[in-house]
Amino acid sequence: MSALAEAPLMLIVLVLLMALQAGMCAGACVEVDSDTEAVANRGFKLGCISCKRRGEVMATASVTWLFKAxxxxxFSHLYSYEDQRGRIADERFEGxxxxxxxxxxxxLQDGSIYIPNITFNDTGSYKCVFSRVLIYDDYVFRTNTSKIINVRVVAKMTRGMASILSEVMMYVAIIGLQLWLLVEMIYCYRKISAASEEALRESAAEYLAVASENKDNSAAVLMAE
Known part of the structure; x- marks a missing residue:
């Protein structure tokens, strides 16, 4: 099998292995960035994920949200979540x-919150702070992780750069696949053509050898007579 033919096969196998691994680790934590553009009078999720690096270590965590219009x-205190209870601290977000x-x-590893009816006044910067306590056998270790999300509230959803990049990458992938198929077709055509020419040469050589042998046999018979 050619190197060109082996490459996509290896890629498919790699993708399948990654998918299988992802299925086996379905509970794994992945830090995904929050959306930053919200539509007025609609629901909006402020995503904040802070993954614990050592899954086997016991830990507790609390989440604090701050807001700066x-x-x-x-920043002013917006919301707190601790001991499985949440509390709104900013009267502008009451209820x-x-x-x-x-x-x-x-x-806690996911500290996301949801605003059911976001308004233009909610435009600004949001800070999510994770306060985590890692519990080891002989001691505890405290860490703080913070993320800032700059949110813009618009009248209607606009096409974001991520959407544009996704579409561009899709077209690039399609064009790349078509080019690969073209190269593979040319390679296969040349290989088949070369094999056909070699077969024709072998057939011609074999025919000439048989004809020459028959001619020599005929000459020998005539001389014997």
Whole structure:
């Protein structure tokens, strides 16, 4: 099998192995960036994920959200989640914040919140702070991780750069696949053509050898007579 033919086969096998591994590790934590563009008067999820690096280590965590509106100089306390209970600290968000993070555990890794009816006044910067306590046999270790999400509230959804890049990558992948198929077809055509020419040469040589042998036999018979 040619190197060109082996390459896509190896890629397919690699993808299948990765998919199998992903299925086996379905509970793994993946830090995904939050959306940053919200549509006014619609629901919007502020995503914040902080994965624990050592899965076997016991831990507890709490999440604090801070908010800084456009024109404000400092962050103000927006929301807290600890001991499986949430609390809204900013009256501007009273009754408008829902917990969408990890549930039924003290070892929080997803600290996302949801605003059912976001408004233009909610445009600004949001800071998510994870306070985690790692519990070892002989001691505890405290860590803090923070992420800032700059949210823009618009009247209607606009086409984001991620969507444009995804479409461009799709077209690049399609063009690359077509080019690979073209190269593979040319390679196969040349290989078949070369094999056909070799077969024709072998057939011609064999025919000439048989004809020459028959001629020699005929000459020998005539001389004997």
């Amino acid at each position: 456009v024109g404000e100089a400092d 408008r914040v829902l917990w969408r993070g990890s549930r039924r555990t003290l070892d």
